[in-house]
Amino acid sequence: VKEIGKPERAVITTCAYCGVGCTFRAEMRGQQLVRMVPWKDGKANRGHSCVKGRFAWGYAHHADRITRPMIREAITDPWREVSWDEAIRFTAARLTAIKDRHGARALGGITSSRCTNEETFLVQKLVRGGFGSNNVDTCARVCHSPTGYGLAKTFGTSAGTQDFDSVEHTDVVLIIGANPTDGHPVFASRLKKRLRQGARLIVIDPRRIDMVRSPHVQADYHLPLQPGTNVAILTAMAHVIVTEGLADEAFVRERCDWDEYQDWARFVSDPRHSPEILEAVTRVPAADLRGAARLFAQGPNSAIYYGLGVTEHSQGSSTVLAIANLAMATGNIGRPGVGVNPLRGQNNVQGACDMGSFPHELAGYRHISDAGTRSLFEAEWGTPIDPEPGLRIPNMLDAAVEGTFKALYIQGEDILQSDPNTHHVAAGLAAMDCVIVHDLFLNETANYAHVFLPGSTFLEKTGTFTNAERRVQMVRRVMDPANGYEDWEVTQLLAKAMGLGWSYTHASQIMDEIARLTPSFAGISHARLEAEGGLQWPVNDAAPQGSPVMHVDGFVRGKGKFVVTEYIPTDERTGPRYPLLLTTGRILSQYNVGAQTRRTANAVWHEEDLLEIHPLDAENRGLKSGDWVRLASRAGETTLRALVTDRVAPGVVYTTFHHPDTQANVVTTENSDWATNCPEYKVTAVQVSASNGP
Ligand code: SF4
Secondary structure (H helix, E strand, O other): OOOOOOOOEEEEEEOOOEOOOOEEEEEEEOOEEEEEEEOOOOOOOOOOOOHHHHHOOHHHHOOOOOOOOEEOOOOOOOOEEOOHHHHHHHHHHHHHHHHHHHOHHHEEEEEOOOOOHHHHHHHHHHHHHHHOOOOEEEHHHHOOHHHHHHHHHHOOOOOOOOOHHHHHHOOEEEEEOOOHHHHOHHHHHHHHHHHHOOOEEEEEOOEOOHHHEEOOEEOOEEEOOOOOOHHHHHHHHHHHHHHOOOOOHHHHHHHEOHHHHHHHHHHHHOHHHOHHHHHHHHOOOHHHHHHHHHHHHHOOOEEEEEOHHHHOOOOHHHHHHHHHHHHHHOOOOOOOOOEEEEOOOEOOHHHHHHOOOOOOEEOOOEEOOOHHHHHHHHHHHOOOOOOOOOOOHHHHHHHHHHOOOOEEEEEOOOHHHHOOOHHHHHHHHHOOOEEEEEEOOOOOHHHHOOEEEEOOOHHHOOEEEEOOOOEEEEEOOOOOOOOOOOHHHHHHHHHHHOOOOOOOOOHHHHHHHHHHHOHHHOOOOHHHHHHHOOEEOOOEOOEOOOOOOOOOOOEOOEOEOOOOOOOOOOOOOOOOOOOEEEEEEOOOOOOOOOOOOOOOOOHHHHOOOEEEEOHHHHHHOOOOOOOEEEEEOOOOEEEEEEEEOOOEOOOEEEEEOOOOOOOHHHOOOOOEOOOOOOEOOOOEEEEEEEOOOO
């Protein structure tokens, strides 16, 4: 503060890191951010924050920011800085030529969970209305797409059921595949507060996360399952609940499809699904599992919180279905203190999904094949919409390698680093005729780009983010964009150059269009958010003040749907060549691939990715903490340092994925969720051996 001087003005805005959605007062001096102060009236954070939101904003002013557009004919050519006008003309001409030659389905786009709802909505509108295909996808493909599938199928809509305040009424917290202390720190503090007040805790995680045992919190049960066995463990819990008469059949009869419940109950009751039989698969002691199941069923208010340890598996969607089954069977839906709560990773992953970023859905999770919904959008946009679902990200890359997919507009995502099987991503990108990267920094994906369009940070734009509790909150421009444009304006420039008659002059007009086209957003406008603060969708005539808790009187789909989920082992097996199972996660001070957190002037941000390995496995390999190790799978290999710890069980190793030097995704495989293609980041068979370093 001394160096920069005293602030002259302040603007209230929303954090751009995780799905908690903390509100901050951005204190400014001229065009320089002086400090971020957590705002006491923030509905999601109530004056609290974590280190990332509070301190990791230096990237906004970092010298690495690219602020002028660049183009090149071929990816082997050097970049050429050009005017915005030339860059947009070059890009539009290339896209149009590809569309004329190869057809609309040869083009696609990727929306960003780091961008606002308004920006995301415009990218999918450009793809659908301008490119003419439904080849639009989002980074949720690699994180919460199974949540979208599973919760839509069972409850009728793809979102968490509760607000954060709900935890104050919870008696039993079940955390599965999430590490709130590192991933969602402000909400973790609220969880811990409730646990200190006497709520009970069950943690299902292969690793002993902080919540299992921290200074004031001790889990009643930690079930350290074998990576890849989520469905087996949830089935075993359901077995105990049904066979011991602990299900809430009155709730199920009233709220759910009774016939489907009976089918499901028969399935889970089968003796082959008992904890004692499945212990051989999950490696969780049957007595612990029985105890945890009884505790959960007896609540009386039991809430489930989960993260990417649930979704990033070949059975990710099945696990989400199994979680929903468990909540319905025990009557834990539709009131404060209960529910199914995905802890969303990125700040606006909920919003990106809400805004129609999937190839089969228009905004508000309405299927593209529905002629009535399509005609609504066609009338508003004045362009036809392809009735066929488009390609997902992995399918776009496959089609590029096969020669049928030619152009990709990527807003705010570094797919080369964040998507699985890096070599395959590179091959797909290299095969395209036009890759457009719209981002803050020249990221790894930009090595394969023909156009680089400079992006704007959350401090340089106005719009909205939607947090993990469906709360739509204002993001306010606190400084001028370093590149001259907010991201939605760049998308509009491109749309206009491709002949579309867009004429937005403010992001609020985009939100008005979203509200006209999306029933769950019907009552949302910037004016209302400014006057009242964040609102939780659905906000419409049926819920004018929003919906903190969903499915109160009935499920969105009508009757809750039980789906039988058979445990199917992952193809990723250990063997003599790859004897250990790798799983991955985050640390508090870093964020995803570190594009922002690594560009901040504080030593804490430069912690390296480490490989956690159990003392027995380390001893077998002659390793000690700090040693360099080679981590290899059938997909690739990398080098990093070891951390010997009993946080992980024997046979399991763990690392984070924040540093480009490590590139953990070189090791992960092409395995993916059966329903959504979400990559199986959380289980990879690996070999670990001593190394001399990179
Ligand atoms: Fe930002 Fe999440 Fe930290 Fe809040 S908890 S300050 S939203 S990163």
